Amino acid sequence: MPSYSPTIVAGVDLGGTAINYTFFDGAHFSVESLCEHPSLAPQGPEICLQQMADGLQLSAERHGVLLPQIAAVGLGTPGPASTEGVLSASGSTNFVHPAWCGFDIRGALEQKLGKPVVCINDGDAGALWGHYVLFGTENHATSISAIIGTGLGGGVIVENRVLKGCHGFAGELGHVLLPYQCIPGLENSRPLCNCGRVGDLESVCSLTALEKCLLPAYLPKYPGHELAQMGDLRKAARLVRGLAEKGDPLARELFAAQAHALALFFDQMITIFDPDALIVGGGAIETSPELQQWFMAQIRSALPAQWEEQGGIPIHIMPNGDTAGARGAALDAHAAWLATSRSKLGG
Ligand SMILES: [Zn+2]
Numbered sequence: 001m002p003s004y005s006p007t008i009v010a011g012v013d014l015g016g017t018a019i020n021y022t023f024f025d026g027a028h029f030s031v032e033s034l035c036e037h038p039s040l041a042p043q044g045p046e047i048c049l050q051q052m053a054d055g056l057q058l059s060a061e062r063h064g065v066l067l068p069q070i071a072a073v074g075l076g077t078p079g080p081a082s083t084e085g086v087l088s089a090s091g092s093t094n095f096v097h098p099a100w101c102g103f104d105i106r107g108a109l110e111q112k113l114g115k116p117v118v119c120i121n122d123g124d125a126g127a128l129w130g131h132y133v134l135f136g137t138e139n140h141a142t143s144i145s146a147i148i149g150t151g152l153g154g155g156v157i158v159e160n161r162v163l164k165g166c167h168g169f170a171g172e173l174g175h176v177l178l179p180y181q182c183i184p185g186l187e188n189s190r191p192l193c194n195c196g197r198v199g200d201l202e203s204v205c206s207l208t209a210l211e212k213c214l215l216p217a218y219l220p221k222y223p224g225h226e227l228a229q230m231g232d233l234r235k236a237a238r239l240v241r242g243l244a245e246k247g248d249p250l251a252r253e254l255f256a257a258q259a260h261a262l263a264l265f266f267d268q269m270i271t272i273f274d275p276d277a278l279i280v281g282g283g284a285i286e287t288s289p290e291l292q293q294w295f296m297a298q299i300r301s302a303l304p305a306q307w308e309e310q311g312g313i314p315i316h317i318m319p320n321g322d323t324a325g326a327r328g329a330a331l332d333a334h335a336a337w338l339a340t341s342r343s344k345l346g347g
Helices: 045-062 105-113 122-135 207-221 226-230 233-245 249-273 289-302 321-344
Strands: 008-014 018-024 036-038 070-077 117-121 142-148 152-158 277-281 315-317
Touching (some): 008 045, 018 321, 070 321, 117 122, 117 321, 122 277, 142 249, 207 233
16 A cells, blocks of 8 residues: 655534535645535534544545545634633534533544644634735734624734634634614614623624624614515525625615624724734625625725724735635644644754
8 A cells, every 4th residue: 555645734614514624735725616514513523523524535535635645634613612622611502412512622533533633713714814815824914804604703813823812712803892882773772692792793793693683673664675574584684695785775784784893893903903904704795796895895984083004904805705714724734733743853
């Protein structure tokens, strides 16, 4: 049997419903399109770990990668999790099976695959990918990414490193409190986040926010609207992006409110970090170029006044948004693998 020197890292992005994979050799990603496998996360860790292993094998085969070539695996998981990859004892919204609480997902996957596994928060992984595309591997840049999905994830990257903080909980950007009352239409709202806070970024800028806060606040202005007739806000929330693409006034107003929330959040980030770039990603803006550009313009127009020098801080759209998490997890694992290889060589 031929032997292979392991030189490739795999990126695995574990979500509540799907797992995405990519492979990285230090220069190129071998997966250019979305490569998914069902995660079955609600059925608990044992079944989900098997899904991760099976999906990795299938994806590797599909892309001409042999398992012995894989030196390490980067695993992106939803937060909160410790820096060692132990999921929060209080659980996670998409991982409802009780066995997930306090589960050492990094250690378990390492044992299952027989390869080193490096864990990264999925929002941080996306942020790392966005930063890498803008600034490459050698830089002194700071970037802040906000990723709008079911919740709101993201991360802070400084000189290619994820800001992790004392407990690994840094960059939980969705739970930063905002002066949301200054968003037109939300003056009398009380947006409650799943985390228990009132008026944080996720509570006004996420798919969940559309259902729980924005539709209830704005629908009464549009009594004849098709979403008002549905009587099911959860289903209605999922139709907003498509309607916004078609120029529907209510849907655009909902997107404008989310853009305003992002602008208030970015203002805080600009004040604290004076970043080189701000990046917006996630399902909300996996949409038509026209809506994307309109949304970015809405963010810029709602940004409070900055210092003159900071007025030109660019706001980018996350590149390859649907595979950003897997790519970032691969980048993170590749950096860790290189560092380990160098220290073994005494370099
Ligand atoms: Zn929150």
